[in-house]
Amino acid sequence: MGAAGIVLRDVHKAYFKDRLEIPVLAGLNLEIAPGEFAALMGPSGSGKSTLLHLIGGLDTPTRGSVRVGDSQLESMSESALTAWRSRHVGFIFQMYHLVPVLTAAQNVELPLLLFRMASSERKRRVQTALSIVGLGDRTDHRPNQLSGGQEQRVAIARAIVTDPDVLLADEPTGDLDARTSEEILNLLNALNTEFGKTIVMVTHDPRAAGHAGRTLHLDKGVLDREEVNTRRAATASAS
Amino acid sequence: MTLGYVLLQNLRRNPLRSGLTMVAFALPMAVFVVGISLVLALQQVSKANEAELRLAVQNRIALVNALPERLRREIEALDPDKRRIVAVCGFRWFGGRVPNTKSGIQSLGADPDTFPIVYRELRWTDEEEQSWKRDRRAAVVGSNVAAQYGWNVGDRVTLESTVPPYLSLEFVIVKITDATGRVNGMYLRRDYFEESRAERGFRNPGCNVFWLRCTSIEAMREMQTLIDEHFANSPNETRTMDENAFAASFTEALGNLPGLMQGIALVVVFIVALVAGNTMMMSFRERTRELAVFKAIGFSNRRVFGVVLSESVMLAVVGAAAGILPTAAVLGAIGVRMVGFLPITSLTVSPTAIVIAMCIALSVGVAAGLVPAWQAIRLNTVSALRRVG
Numbered sequence: 001m002g003a004a005g006i007v008l009r010d011v012h013k014a015y016f017k018d019r020l021e022i023p024v025l026a027g028l029n030l031e032i033a034p035g036e037f038a039a040l041m042g043p044s045g046s047g048k049s050t051l052l053h054l055i056g057g058l059d060t061p062t063r064g065s066v067r068v069g070d071s072q073l074e075s076m077s078e079s080a081l082t083a084w085r086s087r088h089v090g091f092i093f094q095m096y097h098l099v100p101v102l103t104a105a106q107n108v109e110l111p112l113l114l115f116r117m118a119s120s121e122r123k124r125r126v127q128t129a130l131s132i133v134g135l136g137d138r139t140d141h142r143p144n145q146l147s148g149g150q151e152q153r154v155a156i157a158r159a160i161v162t163d164p165d166v167l168l169a170d171e172p173t174g175d176l177d178a179r180t181s182e183e184i185l186n187l188l189n190a191l192n193t194e195f196g197k198t199i200v201m202v203t204h205d206p207r208a209a210g211h212a213g214r215t216l217h218l219d220k221g222v223l224d225r226e227e228v229n230t231r232r233a234a235t236a237s238a239s
Numbered sequence: 240m241t242l243g244y245v246l247l248q249n250l251r252r253n254p255l256r257s258g259l260t261m262v263a264f265a266l267p268m269a270v271f272v273v274g275i276s277l278v279l280a281l282q283q284v285s286k287a288n289e290a291e292l293r294l295a296v297q298n299r300i301a302l303v304n305a306l307p308e309r310l311r312r313e314i315e316a317l318d319p320d321k322r323r324i325v326a327v328c329g330f331r332w333f334g335g336r337v338p339n340t341k342s343g344i345q346s347l348g349a350d351p352d353t354f355p356i357v358y359r360e361l362r363w364t365d366e367e368e369q370s371w372k373r374d375r376r377a378a379v380v381g382s383n384v385a386a387q388y389g390w391n392v393g394d395r396v397t398l399e400s401t402v403p404p405y406l407s408l409e410f411v412i413v414k415i416t417d418a419t420g421r422v423n424g425m426y427l428r429r430d431y432f433e434e435s436r437a438e439r440g441f442r443n444p445g446c447n448v449f450w451l452r453c454t455s456i457e458a459m460r461e462m463q464t465l466i467d468e469h470f471a472n473s474p475n476e477t478r479t480m481d482e483n484a485f486a487a488s489f490t491e492a493l494g495n496l497p498g499l500m501q502g503i504a505l506v507v508v509f510i511v512a513l514v515a516g517n518t519m520m521m522s523f524r525e526r527t528r529e530l531a532v533f534k535a536i537g538f539s540n541r542r543v544f545g546v547v548l549s550e551s552v553m554l555a556v557v558g559a560a561a562g563i564l565p566t567a568a569v570l571g572a573i574g575v576r577m578v579g580f581l582p583i584t585s586l587t588v589s590p591t592a593i594v595i596a597m598c599i600a601l602s603v604g605v606a607a608g609l610v611p612a613w614q615a616i617r618l619n620t621v622s623a624l625r626r627v628g
């Protein structure tokens with residue numbers, strides 16, 4: 001499946017708490033090209049997760065338009081968004097969120113249960129996804145038998161097993177040490193450069209953001225500045 | 240891997256809790272299925288009784304007050320052309336037991352001439368009927384009693400009566416019956432019984448109950464009023480009722496068993512539903528994030544609802560099966576003999592009872608899973624994911 005671009009126009013998002021309006025995003029514009037790897041930074045509570053959820057169709061904007069690939073998300077119903085998510089996005093979370101009673105392979109297989117597919121095809125896909133993240137030999141381990149870094153790899157395999165166009169990662173290295181973080185970031189990098197996935201990654205860590213081609217800064221409800229990572233851009237174009 | 244497999248694995252998440260919840264289903268369902276079987280067996284007995292078109296005539300005041308035996312002729316005279324009554328048979332309570340044993344046998348003296356007619360469902364062979372009529376000491380024994388004491392046809396057995404004049408009489412077994420409702424009884428000849436009483440100075444031949452076999456339901460209704468009206472304001476006022484009414488009045492001490500079972504079942508089901516519902520709610524509250532991830536991955540509300548509900552139903556059905564099937568197997572294997580009040584051959588778990596119990600378990604599983612399944616639908620994926628930061 002080809003990579004998809006992301007276009008947000010004048011996106012507003014507000015939450016209501018005790019009838020009090022809490023504005024989070026206020027007229028945000030954003031364009032991410034197909035196959036781009038973008039990092040999203042900003043102070044805590046600035047709305048990074050909210051933005052990621054809007055792009056992934058988990059939430060809908062109060063106002064404005066969100067287009068991912070050919071889909072105009074703000075006009076889709078909840079059930080249409082759910083179906084859309086299963087095909088077009090893969091989520092990666094800070095806390096991995098694996099099902100503890102299932103093995104690595106079974107966790108990766110979970111999203112495929114939504115598709116009509118021969119079991120041999122399913123097995124092949126799971127094995128491929130696990131090989132890509134470098135866990136081809138850990139398929140029968142349960143999450144509690146894996147390290148944090150390995151758990152995150154399983155979560156990444158789960159995100160890519162359906163071959164989505166877009167990967168959305170919310171602080172994927174937030175809970176990992178520097179070395180393991182580096183491995184996970186290299187893996188995301190490879191998914192971007194070699195498999196052409198469009199990636200949006202929220203992070204607090206400037207070094208993590210350095211792996212992306214572009215870093216967007218979110219503050220006070222809008223993207224107030226951005227910077228292009230030339231070093232990474234160079235390695236990306238070199239490969 | 241299927242979704243069913245995922246559900247099954249989820250039960251392993253907290254094995255102790257899953258186990259206890261299953262026990263909470265297993266135990267009441269085991270008791271329930273036995274109770275239901277009992278009720279069904281009794282219902283079968285009463286259905287069989289209905290088919291026999293029998294009326295019981297007893298003393299209006301109490302069963303123990305015997306009616307004079309001449310009342311049989313008077314009753315017969317109420318239907319001179321025998322349009323409504325097939326035959327009348329008088330019974331006197333013998334109250335016997337095997338010497339040196341404690342438990343009594345429901346033993347009754349019956350009029351020898353009409354007993355085979357009024358109780359024709361015992362399916363008499365010519366030979367059995369002739370033996371009964373020929374030998375004054377003849378006795379017909381229910382299969383439970385015969386099995387309990389190891390008696391066979393042709394055996395001579397002695398029974399002591401526990402009521403005055405405390406006769407000790409010898410009988411010859413001419414027939415063993417497994418007819419519905421008769422398996423715990425023993426029937427002897429009243430003429431032999433009365434003569435032995437007379438020898439001890441008890442010269443008041445009488446019957447605790449006259450059993451009438453009627454020709455039709457209408458005939459039964461007519462005779463019921465006719466008899467009681469006939470003996471009204473006489474020294475021997477009667478109370479006439481059909482066989483099930485008679486049996487019910489007789490087992491009143493046991494209470495209304497079906498009603499009681501229903502009451503217990505309702506309470507138990509309610510409690511199990513609460514316990515299971517609470518457990519399911521706890522179990523899913525701990526997994527809010529996981530359900531949110533399922534939704535983020537693309538599981539629709541309908542699917543998530545199904546996942547939660549199925550887990551609850553699975554727990555309920557597996558738990559109930561774990562209680563019911565071993566109970567049924569054990570009862571089937573050891574075949575508990577019901578000797579005593581209840582006119583049932585042996586207590587086995589009926590397939591109907593199993594089906595009823597499983598349906599109840601299923602409904603409780605659905606009921607218990609409904610709230611958490613609804614909560615799973617309502618779950619706000621975004622806030623659930625955010626809660627962990």
Ligand SMILES: Nc1ncnc2c1ncn2[C@@H]1O[C@H](COP(=O)(O)OP(=O)(O)O)[C@@H](O)[C@H]1O
Pocket residue numbers: 015016017022024042043044045046047048049050051622625
């Ligand atoms: N469901 C909600 N109800 C009320 N306020 C919310 C809700 N979700 C998020 N917020 C608020 O929106 C703001 C942005 O949250 P979030 O996107 O999680 O920020 P970040 O990921 O950048 O830390 C925060 O102030 C948060 O309190």
Ligand SMILES: [Mg+2]
Pocket residue numbers: 048049050170628
């Ligand atoms: Mg966040």
